[in-house]
Amino acid sequence: MIPRVTATVDLSAIRHNLGVVRQMAPGARVMAAVKADGYGHGAVPVSRALAAAGIDCLAVACMEEAIRLRQARISTPIAVLEGIISREEAALAVYEELVVVVHDHWQLDILDQLGPQARVTLWFKLDSGMHRLGFPLADVPRLQATLAAHPGWTLAGWMTHLASADETENPFTLEQIARFEAALVGVPGPRSVANSAGLIAWPQARLDWVRPGLALYGASPLPDRTSQALGLRPAMTLESRLIAVREFEAGDTIGYSQAYRCPERMPVGVVAMGYADGILRSLPNGTPLQIRGTTVPMAGRVSMDMVTVDLRTCPHAAVGDPVRLWGPGLPAEAIAAHAGTIAYELFCGLTQRVRFVHTDA
Template sequence: MSRPTQAFIDRSALTHNLSIVRKYAPHSRVMAVVKADAYGHGLLQTAQALANVDGFALLELDAAINLREAGYQQPILLLEGFFSTQELALFERYRLSAVIHHPEQIAMLLASRHPQLNLFLKINTGMNRLGLRPEKVSEIIGQLQKNHCSKNITLMTHFASADDPSQHDSVIQQLQCFQQVVHTHAHPSSLANSAAIMCYPQSHADWVRPGIMLYGASPFTDRTAADLDLRPVMTLTSKIIAIHELKAGDKVGYHGLFQADCPMRIGIVACGYADGYPRHAPTNTPVLVNNQQSRLLGRISMDMLTVDLTNIQDVQVNSPVILWGKEISVDEVAQRAGTTSYELLCALAPRVEKIAC
């Protein structure tokens, strides 16, 4: 029998979450962000569930080509653009759109024999990660148009803190910086990530770029996915593979981080940090065993973790375990582990079988 750790991918939840995006931004086209294997959910099965989306955005050139070869005709945007002039032929052949965020990319375009790409010019409005200097944008647009390097130009930026209500002023500053640049240009624009889609309608513009909300997790620390009517797409499951009886004083796992203070029963689950479960998830992180609330005990191992079975009814080897999903939010597990749902979903290991349902 194969190892029981599996991730079930609910395609109907993906389509529901897309409908929530459209509810918030009814006048914008939707560029679904499917980078990192669709946040760990599987690129092609995610694209199939989102087949009526207006476009896809990702980082990996081979994944973009896979989407195009699978028959998707929508715009496909590479969020870091191209990295060499050799890649430009592939961009042209597969009709891929490129983010331009650095003068070196412009130099590659000007020197290439593969012009007429759809370009998204990324403007650095304050995040200081990727992006062109605002005062250089007009000059760059003139260069590209003069040298016939683009079919279409879209102007874009990315918010640093749209998910943090205390950073409202920072978001508005970025928005104002962007508007100062684009008001003199008749080009489409794209600004809003998941958090901005829900909190800053003035940022919706021509394209919105939802990521985490499509997968049913919340971009906010103070609002749950359920609060936002988002449905979890991934349910990570496994099974009990061993059961032990402990007496008071017995320790559990590496370094004995958990010690029983009374007789208790524990179960070993076939899932660990090599599967993508967070190593730093502490004792008392919630787990569902046999459809009953339980908790983690001790340190997560590479391939296994330990759960409390003391008050769990009818449990035995092969009893089902849910680590996150519909019953236990990935956001809660991430919060307990001191990380984000983005990291947990993207960190799902290739060895975990993904099953569309």
């Protein structure tokens, strides 16, 4: 059976991108974000590829994601970024030898309930200005005291998260780094600040550990720098195919709400993918796709199962031709910009109707 929409994930590209990350921060260890099912790329195959490449640690959002990787027999250290939410999860984290990121004192209270025999490795997350999760910076001495009172607890390090690292002219990133470092003067333990944008744009954020996510999947986190310019290779290629080609007259309208009006007699193609596959309905007329290596613009509103395209630049397109929505030569971040969003949302929004194929060139 021919799939309607295929997402082909090149695992060799992910390993290549890990190499780029290591070149950017040669003195740092790497914690690879594979949360949200590997940013929509498939957490298990991606994690296996990263583990084979010697990744230092994997990072997931929650316990369910960590357990899925352990059930897949991935033995690499795994950090749970949101930490534990119950005594049951705390016990499971100890049993599965997970690294727990702790961001509030109630989580420490839960871990304390496991008793002095429990062996757990912790990251302390500090709030340097993101104001989402994290201990106040002033709590560092209290956290040190809590750690000292629990000889079974091992400190993995101290981390914080950057709020505006993708805004390269915004000084707030430097403010966050300065606050974080000031709070930890004289305090032992590794430090981690940089996400993908921090890693690329802010050398000051490349401390003991870096935590890349989007960059590993070959997309640029910076609006003014392309993945190609950064030496990254897009890991995912999303493709469908033409299922109809028709000719319409000047003035004819295409699709729901008559969102596109033909300026002249022209060929229009119908592509078998829509918002039920995860294609954003907010993508406007003019959003580029590729057919036979030629860019063709969307013409009409994205519907549940179909997208219509202007074929004037590719007049020889025919039913059955592959249509690329993003991938090499058509970066996901560029497509996302047409909808006023980011590549993360495109990757994570693909639905179960998309067939995933993992290759390792």
